[in-house]
Amino acid sequence: MKPRTLIGLATILVLLLGWYLATDLAGLIDRQRFPSPGDIMAAGSQIINRGYAGGTLLTQALYSLRLVVLGFLVAGVTGVPLGLMMGLSRRFEALVNPAFLLVRPIPPLAWIPLAIVWLGLADSAKILVIWFAAFVPAVINSYTGIRNVDQTLVAAARVHGASAGRVFWDVLIPGSIPMIFTGLRLSLQASWTTLVAAELVGAVFGLGKVLSTAYRDIYPAMIAVGMITVAVLGAVTTKILAIVERRVIRWRET
Amino acid sequence: MAGNLTAVRPGWKERALLSLAGTAIFFGLWQILAISALVSKFVLPSPAEVVIAGLTMTAEPFAGATIQGHVLASLGRWAMGFGLAAGIGIPLGLAMGYWRLLDAIVSPIFEGYRYIAPLAWVPFAALWFGTGIGGPVMVIFTGAFAPCVINAYRGAHLVEAHLTEAARTLGAGGMRVMAEVLLPGALPSVVSGLRVSAGLGWQSLIGAELIVVSSGIGYVLVQGQSNLAPEIVIAAMLAVGLTGLLIDVALRFVESRIRQRWGQTA
């Protein structure tokens, strides 16, 4: 095993040990504010088995996951084509740009209150905000991706008699895919961040609800359980996206 | 450039016209939608109403202060969190780039922390540091921290080895190497990291203010929402966007000046 990995593992072990000692054993840190590993495990088993804030961990996690995936997919399906079209046609870009520029600087989270005014605390409000957060990176990166396709390749295709359509599908799209996936990765990240925020602001169910209820109950161990779950789900979904990406881009060494 | 399929590229005049048309269409549709009976006034105010609401708030306090007052309160928190993130993150990133042992120790912790959405820290931040200034500042810090470290780290790696070697052969100790070789050498990377970090910090701030706070532009958003006054909400959203844009423009300017001053060298 490489020395670097060893040191990394050692550090984590030392930290975990220190944490356990400071909290469970010596009681050095106020457990009202900072949970011990034991507390976290207890909270974890509580929410997994008996539920908390309205449901078990599984149901809450799936609920949030569903929202993220929906918002992400809609954003991808709408954002990528828009970005590609803006990259292809300068006329179209000129037309759409003003609206885009006006809306773009507004942080996605700032849309939450408006979404609540429009749609209340329903699922659709959250999907709307997630869609918005994930939309922007998808558009921008698809746009950059298609703009940066090597013009020599396009010329080569034309010279062989390729029609505009063929140039698009066989040269431009494959050439843009790496950046499209970069955009999708950013979209996914943004989706999770926005979901957590949206659920913290106002939710009836989901991981954000777990977090805000735990906060109100002053139950730091449960807060930690919620955060860990979010992190794990985030890592898992990112990994899945990476696997999809690798299958699609088999021709490219990353 | 372009994946342009049309043979003739539209000139700037044509594009300006199209942009104007696009703007007109955008506002026109908005206005029509707002005026029509399709959507209630409590849902979509007209552009005019938004402007009026915004201007009113510059004169009359809403939810405790004028809109400028709220923006300034938010900027203050943002500046503190951002300053902390840069002040700790940049030296850390540089040091990790220079000392491999430190890199090996800190990296796993850092990678783990990166996966947690910054706003997921809000409950703990509020629990530990309160909901006035401390909590939001911590949330901003969490959001702004990662790009500072990463860009400083990458920048340090870009500094050519013989520059640090030259410094050491001239008698420079570790701190001096970091301050006088790594930092200037990594600066282009550090500054563009600062830009990303500033943006993320601003976003995290807004998020934090939506959840736990009693002043600031995020609070205005929440109050507008609970008063069912979407014109206030939209006006505040535009204020948020504008401020974020100004921060970004300012940092872009700084970034380009620095690149100019030091020529092409890394």
Place this chain on the structure above:
Amino acid sequence: MSDIVFEGISKVFPRGGSAFTALSDVSLVIPDKQFLAIVGPSGCGKTTLLRMAAGLEIPSSGIVRVGGRPVNGPGADRAVVFQQFALFPWKTVRENIAFGLKCKGMPRAKRNKVALNYLELMGMAGTEDNYPHQLSGGMQQRVAIARSYAIEPEVLLMDEPFGSLDAQTRTLMQEELIRISRVNPRTVLFITHGVEEAVYLADRVVVLARSPGRIREIIDIRPIREGEGWDKLASEEVMEMPGFGHLRARIWRLLRREIQTSSLDLPKIN
């Protein structure tokens, strides 16, 4: 005193599965204030030797001593002039030269003065406020040399310092180096590909063999140099002297044998 002593130096680099022996049991003494040049084919380990003396590389076995003290890291007593100049692009010429003095804690006014002195010594007065990228290669290398000289090191380690210069600038720089060395003599270890450069500049020339790196022969230039009075001549006149040609041929013959044992690139004959 500041002599450089290499005692039984070996250096092995791990390369994937196997190991590459760069240097094998090299022992060499450079007495105080002597100018020693090392020539050899590419990959013979000459740069590695220099880096060990600088403290930038650790021997696999053996010890390097400078002034009697073992070397365990870089320091201002052994200044290095790099082939790529290694000037700090974000500092002005003056700030670059003054850098080592700053590390020593010299106050600003004083170190600026010292820096300007060395700049004048290099014949570049007036450029102190320029940035490196505004100067030509030759000027940059002169600043690099001034920077090393300014800290008044006991030992000067020069790694193909004129390698990236064009032939004409190189000749002028060689003459300059001789001039300053007469004014301020110190122990110098000079690495080069160029046989003529080595013969012209050095007191002694070491020819290094390759794979593994070891000393093939050491040639003393001084008897011929003093006999023919090179110090009073311009460089082109020196190179016409019979003694010079004889030494050059002899070293080149040694090198040729080293190179032709495998087919890597040839050293320049400048």
